[in-house]
Each structure stands twice: as C-alpha cells, then as structure tokens.
Amino acid sequence: MPEAVRFGVNYTPSEGWFHHWLDFDLDSVRADLDSVAALGLDHIRVFPLWPYFQPDRTLIRPRAVEQLLALADAAAERGLDVNVDGLQGHLSSFDFLPAWTRTWHRRNLFTDPQVVEGEAAYLRTLAAALADRPNFIGMTIGNEVNQFAAGPHPDPDRISEAEAEQWLGRLLAACAEAAPGGLHLHASYDAAWYQDDQPFTPAHSARLGDVTAVHSWVFNGTAQRHGRTAPQTEQHAAYLVELSKAWAEDAHRPVWLQEVGAPAPLIPAEHAAAFAEATIDAVLDCPDLWGITWWCSHDVSRNLADFPELEYGLGLLTNDRKPKDIAHVLAAAESKAAAPRSTALVVPSAPALRSRCAPGGPVFDAWFRLAADGARPTTVLDTRTADHDHLTARGITEVVTPDQVLPTPQGGTRS
Template sequence: MPSAVRFGVNYTPSEGWFHHWLDFDLDSVRADLDSVAALGADHVRVFPLWPYFQPNRTLIRPRAVEDLVRLVDAAAERGLDVNVDGLQGHLSSFDYLPAWTRTWHRRNLFTDPEVLDGQAAYLRTLAAALAGRPGFLGMTLGNEVNQFSTGPHPDPDRATTEQIDAWLTRMLAACEEGAPGALHLHAEYDATWYQDDMPFTPAQAARHGAMTAVHSWVFDGTAQRHGRTSVPTEHHGAYLIELSKAWAEEAHRPVWLQEVGAPAPLIPAAHAAAFTEATITAALDCPDLWGITWWCSHDVSRDLADFPELEYGLGLLTNGRRPKPSAEVFARAARAHTYAPKPRTTALVVPADPAARSHCAPGGVVFEAFFRLTADGARPTTVLDGRAEDAAHLAARGITEVVTPDEVLAP
C-alpha cells in the first residue's frame, strides 16, 4: 500500500483557457505552473485540443506537438509530473472535433476505419514525442469521450459495446507503441457507471488500461436529491472509487479520482472549501487510491463567452492566480495527508448486467444502500452479483461480509 496519494490538478490555463494552444505563451504557462506547484501538487493533467493539433487527418502539426513538449518540460522543472489527454474531444460543455469527422465529412469516431487510423496516429505521435521526458506519466485517451457514443448527446456517434471494446484496445495500443511502459488509460464520465444504454461499460473502465479512472460530479442528481452537506454528496467521489472495484479483475487495481470539483450553485462558493475537505477526506479512506486530481487549476476568464455559469468558478485559483479557500484546503491535504486506509470489509452486491446500471445511479437501490451503510459507519465497497459467493475473490479483497441492497434498505 502506498504511503501517499498523488495530488494534482486538471490544468486550465489562466490566459486563453485551452485556446492558449493557438497563441502558446510559455512564460504564461510557467507562471500558471508556479501557482499550481505552490499548492503542493505533484502532477497536472493537460489537454491538447484535438482540432488544433490534427486539423487534417494526415496533418499532425509539429509546432503544436513541440509546444506540448515544452509545457511538459516546464512542469517537470517545477516538480510536476504530467498526464496528457489526447482526443479533446469534450471540455466544459464544448465539443472539439476536427472538421474531417463532422458535417460534410461525417464519420463515426469509434468505427470508421480512416478515423481510427487518424486517431491512432495522433495518439502514437503525442506519446512518442513525450516518451522518456522527465515527469511524463502517460496518456489518457481523451476526456469523457463516452459522451459522444449515445444520448443525451445531440448528435451521437453510435457504437456497440463490442465496437467500443475494439476502439479502446486499439487506441491504448497506439499509446503504448509511442511510449512503451508509461501509464496509459482511458476515462469517461459517470454515465459509464449509471446509464443503462451506454456502450462504454463498467467492465471496460475497470479492465482496460493501467488503472481505473473515475470522474465525480455531484450535479448528476446527487446534490439535487440529497443536498450539499449530505453523506452522498460528500462521499460521491469515494462511492465511484469503490463502485469501480466490483468490475476489476485485479484485487487491488489502482483507482484514480481523475476529476472532482465543487460546482456552483449546488456547491456555493462559500461552501466550496468544506466540500473540498469532505471529498478529499472520504476519498483518502478508500484503499488502492492512486491519486486525486481536482477540477480545476484556474478559473475561466469572464472575458470568454458562453460557458455554463458553473464553469467560470471551478478553479482552486482565480483567473489572476490567487488561491481561494478551497486551494488552502487542497494544499494542506497535499502536503500533510496520511494514507493508510483499513480494508473495507463489507461489500454491497451490484448487478453485473450493464442494462441494470441505473440501480447504481442517484436514486437507485445500490446507490441508496451504499450511502445508508456509509451513514451507519460501515465503510462499504462493492462486489458483482456473480462473485458474491466466490470465497477466493472475497478473501483477496479483504471482504468478510456481503449484503444486498434489499437487505440494507429493508424497513
């Protein structure tokens, strides 16, 4: 078990947001990274915008790749490791997809042979450019790319679970070809765990890549249903960490809480520090946690138009690089946390059938039972229904008690 958990931030440039790639200013990036390092963070997750880096299927812009390398090197100079997301994809309510996949050139992101060739070449190129650089952790395929695969996206690139499995396998292999041995993974938003018809499945999330990534946002119905100071809201990140373990084939597969933030107005600015502290404390009580990466580093500038209101204030730092109260909470945890969680010995049974994922969503019986147990101090984890009587599996995970949602929620 590690003696410490990695603490980092999702890097949102203070000048130009992710459009800074168009006018890359290394001095501005360095100032941003100085303000991140001052929080005690040890890593950042960074986001090339796919259309800016690969505007044509056979053109990956050398200057853009060079700028990414310069950013990674600048981070390393400040003691910050870097994970790089490839296919952006989707960020803060905006889609960024290259023109060679849309409108007159409309081709499926997950199944079209030429698109797949282009994506694989792009991921391989980025990984190869960064291979061996000090501080380069590895690639994440993209940010929440599952949102393109079905509703509620207004124009989805529909695919079957089998096609998604093939896509994940090929794209992760491309990253490995570019940077052998690095920590390559994929990451989706919580519809993977909650939405019955999502072709990206929990099993894929927990079995493909170097570790499992979860993204925790309490605007998914959790805070609306239960309130900002409730057990479900304050432990939502911990819930997703433990929920993911039901599908993992390795007893102690690492889990990365790769995105978590305090979204207004459900989490008002005056409560953001308390929410940050509660969320981090709960996550640190989860065994096999690799890291916590807060969304995000810096606020979005009010000079930029059309973002949802909540996006403007999610930073630990203001747009002027000043720390907020939530940054002080984060910094204390990053510098002084201890990580020695006891095993979670009580396991809640969850259905393996991906068509029953809504049981795990806010209001579902698994969700509600998990937080009933949490409120009672039971520190639950989860186990698939098909493994609930597998003595070897339970023993490997330290589970000594198995309960069903019906048993927990019975009057």
C-alpha cells in the same frame, strides 16, 4: 499500487482557457505552473485541443507538439509530473472534433477505419514525443469521450459495447507502443457507471488500461436530490471509487479520481472548501487509490462567452493566480493508508441494470445506508458473491444485497 496517494490538478490556463494553444505563451504557462506548484501538488493533467493539433487526418502539427513538450518541460522544472489527454474531444460543455470527422466528412469516431487510424497516429505521436520525459505519467485517450457514443449528446456516434471495447483496445495499444512503461488509461464520465444504454461499460473502465479513472460531479442529480452537505454529496466520489472495484479483475487495481470539483450554485463558493475537505477525507478512506486530481487549476475568464455558469468559478486559483480557500484544502491534503473495506454491497453485473447504481437507485441508496451505519462499504458483482478467493483478496468478510439493507437512523446500527 502507488506508495502514496498523488495530489494534482487539471490544468486550465488562466489566459485564454484551452484556446491558449492558438497563441501559446510559455511565460504565461510558467506563471500558471508556479501558482500550481506553490500549492505543493505533484502533477497536472493537460489537454491539447484535438482540432488544433490534428486539423487534417494526415497532419499532426509539429509546432503544436513542440508546445506541448515545452509545457511538460516547464512542469518538470517545477516538480510537476504530467498526464496528457489526447482526444479533446469534449471540455466544459464544448465539443472539439476535427472537421475531417463532421458534417460533409461525417464518419463514426469509433468504427470508421480511417478515423481510428488517424486517432491512433495522433496518440502515438504525442506519446512518442513525451516518452523520454521523466515527468511524463502517461496518456489518457481523451476526456469523457464516451459522451459522443450515446444520448444525451445531441448527435451521437452510436456503437455497440463490443465496438467500444475494440476501439479502446486499439488506442490504448497505440499509447503503449509509443511510450512503453507509461501509465495509459481512458476516462469516461459517470454514464459509464449509471446509464443503462451507454456502450462504454463499467467493465471497460475497470479492466482496460493501467488504472481505473472515475470522474465525480455532484450536479448529476446527487446534490439536487440530497443537498450540498449530505453524505450522498460529500461522499459521491468515494462511492464511485468503491463502485468501480466490483468490475475489476485485479483485486487491488488502482483507481484514479481524475476529476472532481465543486460546482456552483449547488456547491456555493463560500462552501466549496468545506465540500472539498469532506470529499477528500472520504476518498482517502478508499484502499488502492492512485490519486486525486481536482478540477481545475484556474478559473475561466469572464471575458470568454457561452460557458455554463458553473464553469467560470471551478478553479483553485483565480485568473490572477491567487489561491482561494479551496486551494488551501488541497494543499493541506496528506496521503494515508486506508484499511480494507470488509462489507461488500452486491451490484448487478448486467450493463442494462446500471441505473440501479445511479443516484436514487437501490444500490446507491443502500450503499449510503451502510455508510451511515459505519460499515465502510465497498461493492461486489452478483457473479462473484461466492468467489472465496476474490473476496479474500479484497478483504471482504460480509456480503449484503440492497434489499437486506433496511433504513436505519443516522448513526444507527444494523440488526
């Protein structure tokens, strides 16, 4: 459990986006990192593009690895720690998969033995290269890799829950083998928590790896349904953090809000700072929070084509590295100790019932009714409601089911 909450940013280069690896300019990177460090943040999350680093299954480009190390060293010079995502994978609506896994060479990303061994070799190589850097936090297997395993991806590599768990175990072990003592994890987008047929499950997120990662995006129907200033929107990230705890076996497993951002037009630019302040305040009231890593550092250049409109303006800083109002919110954020949450809402343990927890579902709605009543809710699995040791370890003194949480006026009290 960390002594203080970490505050950082997902590093998006101001020049060339993640394609900057093709024309790597260390001076430009240094200038970007200067602008990040000036905000007083303590870490960045970094994204090598997988096909650029491993264009052939048995070729991991030494020059690309050297560039990654140069970036990490530049971050260290500015007091920034570094987490590295390996399998990119998927970023900002674009897929980046090496040619040796697609079309004429189509093989399942998660189950083909040669592909998995290639992935493990790649992660081992990056982790081993970074292992001696004192500012290296650890590896994330990849960014939201679960989106390749089910719909709505247009061409998914279908797998079972057991195959997903085997794949995660194999690649987490590769990271730990190459960089013992690092904080190694995997990161799913919110389908892992909300989508009934997603093979990457809440239990995988909350039990595998050294920390639970959650990615909170309110364009998932939350902001559309409730509006930009509703508690459901401003506390969506806190809800995901607390939802994740139901499946954790460690009562105080740390949770990392690894991605959260203010997507326009649902969160208009002039309201982004207020959204960020409300989101951060709510999340800091969650015990066992490892850190908050905002998406993202710099805007995407308008010179680049075909991004969804919302992607261009998510940066804390502009393309010329000037901080926006939202940057000052993150810069001013301070860690605080959060008291235990004593009221737990029962959630279904069956993965096929995850949609009950999604926006508009009965668990989601009940959680926010409890929050409106000032209950500071957390969650507990339906299989653990009578587990006294578990409840005591988490500081839970009251357990309620969704059908017990009746609508009350905003700010009212439960009878």
